[in-house]
Amino acid sequence: MITCPHCKHPNMEGALFCEECGLSLWSDPDEQASTRKLDEDSNEFSVKSGWGTATFREQNEVIIHVRDADEPISIRPGVEFLIGRSDSSSGINPDLDLTPYGALEKGVSRIHAALRRGEDVLSIVDLDSANGTYLNGQRLAAHQPRLLRDGDEIRLGKLVMHIYFK
């Protein structure tokens, strides 16, 4: 028998989440977050993160690690920060141009997604991209902003990146 530390519900041996309140009975998720590595190898199952802080203040910077890239990208997003790949023929010039990271081959749209700064939060919104925007493995519905947390994994088409707050 495993007694839930939160709601005291008696759970059967072998339970991984409390049947009553849903608390993880296996380990403290915060501990997992602190042991997460920057360049974690997620080719088997992507690890679900989402436990980092969601607070993003005026003075914070965003560090973007594009997978397999040498240097992280550091940005200070404004109210709306466009991510995509530039295209001279249509005059599209996003704030972050991912062309140097193989954006075209990886299915990044010219106007793919945007970071939006709110009051002490940062969110990401998919701009109806052809191949989708994924937050921690989940496809986002177009035009529906979702809060970002420190350490989140974002995938634009097939281009994977991690977001850190600094």
Next chain:
Amino acid sequence: MGLTGFEQDHYATLGVSPDASDEEIRQAYRLAARRFHPDVNKAPGAALIFREVNAAYEVLSDRQRRVEYDAVFQGRRGAGPRLSLESLYSRRYVKRLDEPQLLYVLLKIQPTQGVSVRSDAPLNLCLVVDRSKSMQGVRLQHVKSAARRIIDASRPEDIISIVVFSDEAEVIVPAQHPRDPQGIKALISTIRADGATEMLAGLKAGISQIERNLDPRYVNHLILITDGRTYGDEDKCLELASAAHVNGISISGIGIGEDWNDRFLDELASRTGGSSAYISTSEAISRFLNERVRTLAAAYAERSRLVVAPSIQAELVSLTRMSPNPMPLPADEQPVPLGTVDGAGTTSIVLQFQIHTREAELGEFFVGRVEVSGQVLGTGRMVDQAVLDLAIQVTDKQIEEDPPPGLLDALNRLMLYRLQERAREAVEKGDPEEATRRLEYLATRLFESGEEDLGQAALLEARRVAHTQRLSDEGAKRLKYGTRALLTLFEDEK
């Protein structure tokens, strides 16, 4: 119904190699009989497996019949089954205890590596569209433009039909290859909203359009789009779905807005291995339909089904398909229709067992057998069958092990869906306090998982239940299909 005659893979059923000796076959039969004989094992899945085991033994223990069987399956013997199964266990070692314990298994079904995957199976598709009065305006417009897009995207070998229904059904586009897309699109434009929702007539007409070209080389599928409830003919609709499934037709349901009966549409679809979905805004119809049709066209195997036969020391508690098309599956009715196995991705299912180790011997513990069968497209009428025996180790002391991250992730998502289900059950049995508490737990867990919007929706419903003792129709569907969508396991990056 079990697999019969030459369609069954007798070697896989008995778990022996095609060159097994008579003695090996006899031993395999005895072991299977001890595990699955209906006198000792009362689980519904076990009876099915035992029937197949018997049929296999009858053939393979008779020299003459085995030679005949081998002659027919020469081709298959070399390649092995074209479906492969993989399992992840929440624990590999369990301590022997007096009390029952839980064990989770994540089952992954995939095309066997190295087998050339056909991902361009032609569709035999019928759209059955509710054109009742309530569909008038934006909803019907979006459905019509979605239908036009499907016509544009169709390939010459596909067969498409469109049926509309209100008080009665009308075949707008009879089953045909889309040789004249403009003509078909003109027909779609003639659809007008009027009348009530009489689903049975629509389903009947749709199924008969598909049956005109019923062919195992095709993906035979019906997509039902509705925004309302059908009254009085629900049971007949369900019977019709079961019959369609036997003939190799699967059904998926799409509900628009708040007024349709989600449980009914779930049941209708799950009887055929299909799934149901909720669309809150009409704008999403087109994207959703496109995605569904694209998935169908990437089918690897059709008419697939799952049998789970727990051992006599285990019970199957629940069964949930995580991807594609997340959906709880019936654990007590076997076999379970799975519908389409996707060629591009993995079909993932979580099995929850309760195991009894009190009288178990130390060492290997047999949990049960899973069998997945289906018709791999482009291979004729033959059924491919994959069998996996699940086993863990029973020990006399606790062994600490980390559950596989993939399984933990799946169970975290499943937990959210369960909390939602139990909140709804609490409302239905008239216990608003319990329901409120569960909704608040759900909200907490959703926020923790970064699902702010759904978390807010759960909080809103918690307040609503506390005041009115009811969930809103919209909120109930949003939470159900919202947490269900979270179940989808994303692909391993290849």
